[in-house]
Amino acid sequence: MLWLLVGIPLVVGTVLLLPGRRADPYAGPVAIGATVLTLATSILVAVERPAISVAYLKGVAFGLRVDGLSAVMVITVAVVLLAVLVFAAGEFGPEEARARFFGFMLVFAGAMLVTVTASTVVALLMAWEVMGAMSYALIGFWWRDAGRASSGTVAFLTTRAADLGLYLAAGAALAGGAGALELSELARLPDGWRDVVAAGVVLAAMGKSAQLPFSFWLSRAMDGPSPVSALLHSATMVAAGAYLLLRLEPLLSATAWAAVLVAWLGALTALALGAVALVQRDLKQLLAASTCAQVGFMVLAAGAGGVAAGSAHLVAHALTKSLLFLAAGAWLAALGTKNLPDLRGVARRYPVVGATFTVGAVTLAGIPPLSIWATKDEVLAAALHESTPLYLLGLAAAALSAAYAARAAVLVWSAPAPDPEWDTDRQGTRRVSPWQRNALPPLAAGAALVGVLAVHSVWSEFAAIVSDGEEPTPVWWEYLLSTAVALIAAGAAAAVVWQRGDVPMQQRLGEWLGLEALARAGVAVPAQRTAEMLARFDDRVVDGGVRATAAVGTSFAGTVDARLEWSVEATVRALAEGFRKLGRLARRPQTGQLHHYYAQAVVVLAALAVLLVVL
Template structure:
């Protein structure tokens, strides 16, 4: 099993590095085949590991005892489900990306494989050093994927904001690692963080929470996910489903015992609930399909974070897995429509499901699952999270139900637009492009788990079954919200505009978060960068000047220091030599001279003794 775990991490990472470095501009079937083989092998290995997960552990020593730091990767129960989800979703995303000629490049396929390898290492990391390394790689790879279309002027600023926002939050991971090291946590193991001393454990928890919230695009870091929508749709499907955005939720789920003992659990639960509601409102008011799905991702991950905060870790993990299949499906469909219809605006997508049935049917399955319609995936898993909310905490319960209703509203709005009939013949003639076969195959493969995975997880016992009353309650809330949304959109446009127009105005720009983040990243960070650049330039000028003063300093040291010391040493040596010469003169070898010398010495000592005695008896 150790070999399998090593293969799981090495195969995608090494293949990706070879493609990125050796063949970044290569295109065609060879690149697609290399990516497909690596992704398929990774998925097969992940499934085998899931079957024999308890024996899979990989340890790479870094620092020997007594510190004993190592990169430790292990596949436990949660890790088994996550590695399969990441590997399978990644393989299907690569399959769908093969349908776009511009994405059949070594640079894109290789970066996706490196990203997958980093995410697989993240979900299997058992120590903080093992987590930090892939965490950093994942951030860098996400920047490269978002900025793939270099000719688009909007790409570079969006990718930079996403990178800088997550990097600021990532500082918390280093703070947590330093505090855990100071607290003496054995091997910096994630499972041992809860046993740290009270003061240090609080600092560790704070660092992990900040890093996780930033990576998972929770408030106040949510808006970087909005800008990331400028990237290719397969990249969005990857980021928003089982990989980067899910990484923060995975970290909080694994750190749930630490959150409970430090009191950070309540903060995490409140942030998750607030994000679920606020970004649920943004999704419900959005007129851009990819922005709607992005805001919905933040909202759904907020419910996972809420589950980690209240201790419903099994439900949160199940929701993470089910949501990965659903959101990958929806983003790939959105990418398909963008490629065929050249738009992602919901009003412009009217009738898109009718013109492209494969996309329409699979999108409807994903939208119904995202809405939480019984008995599809998210209905089961989301209720498992809400069932863990304490009965006395009405705020979290109401927030969870409200976020559930908002998910139904946003998913129903999207479905209503794409199924709305369009009678304009010009639109029918304009959009007769075919959906790539590989994209259709990937969508059909994703539609099945998107619909049924939640029920399967509950049936096998990986996710606890919620109470029947709770299931019925959320089912009624979802159905009522969906029906009300559909009916309202079917009413006269004036009524719909009166309701959604005001709401959309309030939610425009993600409630001002985008403007605020753009100001922070575009102003504060740039100013800091300019100051650092000036400091670097000053240091660059100071070093040559310091080097120029070195000869003069050497001459001064020779004159003021070395020469006087050398003269003093020479004089001391001469004095010692003279004393030695004088000491040899009494050594004549004649006995009478030795006798005279001894008598003189004895007399001298006697005189001294007499003087001392007389001085002692004097009154």
């Protein structure tokens, strides 16, 4: 059954990619059918909890296993994938490369399913690589647009640079004695090697989940199609890094520094990218920065030991953020713009999309009794158990979440702009298709109903499924404080929008803290300069040495040919001539007359006699 779970999307996705455009007419129904089967299989494996292991190298296996944490994740991935593909069936027309799109999406989701069920480093690395490759293909899906292709490259290279950490971790695990490369063995490595493994895992996870300082690649990912953004930001690639940290929380806790570093990086990302989201003029950019911030809460939970809290927040965020991105995508397809000032009143024009978007925004704001209110407070409780400053930082980040979510909701319901600029990103259709519209209500219902986790008995059951240890839970004053903070922040943002039209723009925040420029100046440019210097060294020293050696050899050969060849040849000719003369002299005595032979014999014998007498 577990092979079936990961095999259906991987095999069907690959089959859709092979025929090219000939598969376009039936790509959508086939992909949706495969996803329905995947969802049904995910429910079965969540109940049965199977495990498989296949020998890869001697003593090293490719292993998959479903436990409580991965059971929750496989269902989440399948649910979100189904909603996203239903939406995409209504967005991509017959002129689009539908088979290529749906094929890549299925392979992408299949790689995530392998990631969340991987029990060995080998399986994790394979899935990690496929996810990276598929993200490049999907972000740059419209590859004829140079800007979009460049965005795919930036995202791919940034995450690939961080992915090297996972290879570092695998090598250190082997060197440290974890020969089977089981994920469960990593926390038991000896000191030193365990620290190296933890460092590699943290680096790879921070890059994949777009945490500081890697956050900028997620801004570039917005150049992909809206369904790609919805899947990538909610239940697959960006969530993979946070999931990895939650999965390997025992490894983080076993080191003296990793858990603390992870917790503070997550909290700082939640705060900084929350501020970035607050000032964005582009709706998809706002949601992208929000993703970095919300994943920061998951990373904070992993560092603080809140595996159940981080897992619950991951599920709630996956449902909420896929809903918001699909709603933004519906408006983009209809009106051809994602510029927030030009989307004023759009919720009134498309009420189903507007209503579901509002549910998502209120959920994202952390307003009770919806899901993120409950899960965010569980994360904050874990943070408070570790450090009061960490809790206060998380609470400030939660206030920013409420503010940017309220700002987006108020803008889309406010009075329409007198002269909006539509069709700036693409040619709008002025309608939302039934496929797009029908994908939204189930996600909105899920985002709201997961708030049942705030009920103590329900939370206890969930925590027992995904985590082995006891975790702190919020008390009444924590719920009350976070609710007050969320309502005050949301009300303040709404008041600013109503009175001033929108929040004031801050250029540095609007440009994602200038992280991409810093990465180019601090990493890309030095790396390019180093590469150019090494290329010159190769041309002038390595390749130049080879050319110089060849030139010296050629010159020496010419010298030998000019100076020695004639003497060698003359010597050979002289020897040949001497032997030729000796041969002519040797033929002279051969007369055929017997008396000549006797005379020659007498002469020879006489010579020998004289020689004997002399000697």
